[in-house]
Every structure is written in structure tokens, then in C-alpha cells.
Amino acid sequence: MIADRAVTGASARVTIDEIVRLGFTHVIAIPDSESRLLCEAAAAHEQLSYLTPCREGESIAIAAGLWVGGAKPLLVIQNTGLMEAGDALRGCGIGPRIPLQMLIGWRGYAGASEGKQPVDSAYPYTEPILDAWQIPYEHLMSNDDIGVIATMDERATRTSKPAAVISGWRFQP
Amino acid sequence: MMERLDVFRALADARTDEIVVMTMTATLQWPLVSDHPLDFDFLAFGMGHASDFGMGLALARPERKVIVLKGDGGLLMSLGSLVTTGQYGPENLIVLLLENRTYEMVGGQPLPARVDFVTLANGAGIPGGGATGNGKVERIVDLGTFQSGLPRLLDEPGPHFVVLPVRNTHELPAVNHTDHSGRVRRLRDALAVVGPGPTTRE
Numbered sequence: 001m002i003a004d005r006a007v008t009g010a011s012a013r014v015t016i017d018e019i020v021r022l023g024f025t026h027v028i029a030i031p032d033s034e035s036r037l038l039c040e041a042a043a044a045h046e047q048l049s050y051l052t053p054c055r056e057g058e059s060i061a062i063a064a065g066l067w068v069g070g071a072k073p074l075l076v077i078q079n080t081g082l083m084e085a086g087d088a089l090r091g092c093g094i095g096p097r098i099p100l101q102m103l104i105g106w107r108g109y110a111g112a113s114e115g116k117q118p119v120d121s122a123y124p125y126t127e128p129i130l131d132a133w134q135i136p137y138e139h140l141m142s143n144d145d146i147g148v149i150a151t152m153d154e155r156a157t158r159t160s161k162p163a164a165v166i167s168g169w170r171f172q173p
Numbered sequence: 174m175m176e177r178l179d180v181f182r183a184l185a186d187a188r189t190d191e192i193v194v195m196t197m198t199a200t201l202q203w204p205l206v207s208d209h210p211l212d213f214d215f216l217a218f219g220m221g222h223a224s225d226f227g228m229g230l231a232l233a234r235p236e237r238k239v240i241v242l243k244g245d246g247g248l249l250m251s252l253g254s255l256v257t258t259g260q261y262g263p264e265n266l267i268v269l270l271l272e273n274r275t276y277e278m279v280g281g282q283p284l285p286a287r288v289d290f291v292t293l294a295n296g297a298g299i300p301g302g303g304a305t306g307n308g309k310v311e312r313i314v315d316l317g318t319f320q321s322g323l324p325r326l327l328d329e330p331g332p333h334f335v336v337l338p339v340r341n342t343h344e345l346p347a348v349n350h351t352d353h354s355g356r357v358r359r360l361r362d363a364l365a366v367v368g369p370g371p372t373t374r375e
Contacts, residue, residue: 026232049232051261053225054253061222062257065229068213068357070366073229091219092226096353097371160354160371 008142009169012037015103015140018149019074020047024101026066027051028059029076034105038076038171056081057088063100064092078105079126079166086129089162094133099156102164103140103149109168130164137164175316177271177339181206183316184240184269187323191238191267192230192360196223197278199242199271201345210363216350221250224268228258231266231332234364238327240267246276246284252293255334259298262332264305270336277341294334303332312336 015038019027026049027042029035043050053059056077063073077085082104093100108123130137136155138148148165156163181199185206195203196215203212213230215223227241248254248270258268270290275281294300294310302308307330313319319337326333354371361370 051257053257053261055251057219057222058225058251058254058257061219061225062229062232064218065226065231066233067229068226068360068366069230069233069364070361070368071229071233088219088222091217092222096218096357098357157369160369 009172010140010143010146010167012041012171012173014143014146015149015171016041016045016048018146020045022150022153023072024074025049025071026063026073027076028053028063028066028073030056030059030078030081032078032105032107034107034167034170035076035078035103036171037173038103042076056085060085060088060100061092064096064098067098067100073101075100075102076105077102078122079107080122083122083125083129089133093162094135097160098162099160100162101152101156102162104137104164104166106166106168110170113168126166130166133162135162135164137166140165140167141169174314174338174340175319177273177341178202178205178343179316180271180319180337180339181242183320183323187320187327188240191240191327192227192234192364193240193242194223194227194230195242197244197247198341198345199244200350201348202341202343203242205346210359213360214350214356216348217353221247222254223247224258224266225251225254227268228254228262228266231263232261235263235265237364238265238267240269242269242271244277245270245272245274245288245290246278248290249284249288255294255297255299258332258334259294259302259308262299262303262308264303264307264330264332266303266332267326268332268334270334272336272338273340290336294336299332299334305330308332308334310334310336312338314338
């Protein structure tokens, strides 16, 4: 559901600072227009290794290998890519209980929240898909929500299962 | 064309402390020649993604070689992984492509006949590519060359992408793969990874 709060989009710099503070070692991203600034900040940060594979299923499998090997990856993908990558997420995350952590761009949210028609079909299926896969998620809509990344991290680590944060708005500087 | 089990025997003889990730029919035959804590059965972990998983392992563990045994049908499911290997593939990654030109695991349906995996890997930028510019692509067609080349493959910086034309004339053991989280737990234990992991069976 759409978060009922003032929205501005989170700062890429603040988000990356939080990702580093939580000890993530790798950011594996398929860039999209909403996450562009976040990806640029991740690529520029000296404490993060930044990779851009070709497709989200690939990203998920790379992240799984990184985690099994002892690293702590964060996936940055769009909801459309999440839908493409269902088998990889099932096989490399949910089934074997690999705690993949995903920052998911919510394509369609901005338009839907502004009442634009037609609604982007990527928008309404995002949360139901995560619900169906029993992947817990929080909303990152502004810097006020930055703590949801730590919540995701705690949940994934405690349960050894995938967890997610959905970002509704374009990242700001 | 080489007998796949002979390829596996040669590799098992040469292998010391490398991680071996295998998928599809390789998961049925590799255990016939190897019982090693650093063997990882990727079957059911995501179709086509064994070498992606291996690349993640290799990036996380630069001190250790990671060998991936995957099929040509699986590669067709994730061709982008060649490009990613050409861009980021670490020196310690060795992908052995078991080229049998069929989807053997699901009945032996033929692959598109004209596809050339060496050309694809070359075009993806693996030769001279990878994280340190040491990527290599080769095709090895006979067992003697494979055996004599193994010390080099296991020693030289890569990433290596090696196409191995194989056939299988042996009866395959039955598929009996369970406890996916247990496989993860065992490999993390073998690698002495510190930190929480899956603690219960699915």
C-alpha cells in the first residue's frame, strides 16, 4: 500500500552511509532511473565493491555466492527485475535460506500516487509478490525512514531468509 | 569428444583445495569421483546461474580457486553471465563448460545447433578481460590435453572459460537432492565463515 506520509525520496548519500555503517561489502545493482544517484554513490564509495551484472537473476546468484563465501552483499534492483528473477530468488535465497537483502525500486509508485493513468502494471504487483514469497519488507520514502535498512538487515540475519526494502521515490543527492 | 566421467576423474585427481560448484547432471556424476567438503551441489539453486554463484564465491574468497562445472544448456539460460565474467570475473574463477549440445537433465533435447560457445565468450570480452585483464577462453577436445593442461588452469590467473565437448555413456544415478540449506551450511563451515547462517532444514 502507498505510505501515508510526506515523501521526498531518500538521499543517496545518507542511504550509502547507512549501508556502509551496517557492514555491507558489495552493492550489486542493475541501474534504473530512480536508483541512478544511489548507484553512483555506491560506485564511488571506497569501502564498497560495486558490480553491475546484466540481469537480476544473475545478480541474485552472485550475491548468494558472496554471502556463502562470507561477504555481505546488498542487491539494488527494480521491481521489474525482481519479477524477472523469481527462480533465482527462490533457488538462491528462499529455498536454501540465504539471507539476501534487496533494495527494490518501486517502479510505478510515483505515478500511481499522483493519480496518473494508466497505472504502471509494475506498481500493483510488487507488494503482493513479496507477500507471496513471504519476504518481509519496509518502505524507504525519505531520510526519516533510513532505519528500515537496519530493520531489513536484522530480520534477514536473524531468520536467515531474504528481506527487502522498497523505495518509492527517486533517490535524491 | 571426451567421456564426461573421465574428465571428472582427471579433475578430481588434480584438485586440491579448490571449491567445486556443480550443477545439473554434473551433480549426479561428480560425487562418483569426489567426496570433498568444498564440493557444492548447486542443483535447484536457480537454473543457469551456477557460474554466477561461483563468481560470487570467488569474489568473496580471493585466496581460493573456484571451479564451476556447468552445462551448455544452462549457459544459454544466462548468457549475460559471460559479459559479467568479461567485466568482473576474478582471477580465481574457472568455468568448465560441459558441452554436450543437449538439455541432458530433462531428456536430451537438442540445443540450437549453430551456437558457438567459444565465439560467444570471446565476444563477451573474457579474453584479456575480467577484473585484472587476465581472462582466457579455450576449447579442449581430448582428455590428454585436458589432463596435461590442468596444472596450468589451476595455477594461472583467470578468469578461465574452458569449453569441454563431452558425452556420457554411463548410467546416471537417480536425482536425490534435498537439504538445500544444509549444503550452504556445510560449505560455509568448510570455509570457516564466521557469522550466522541457515540453522534449520527447509
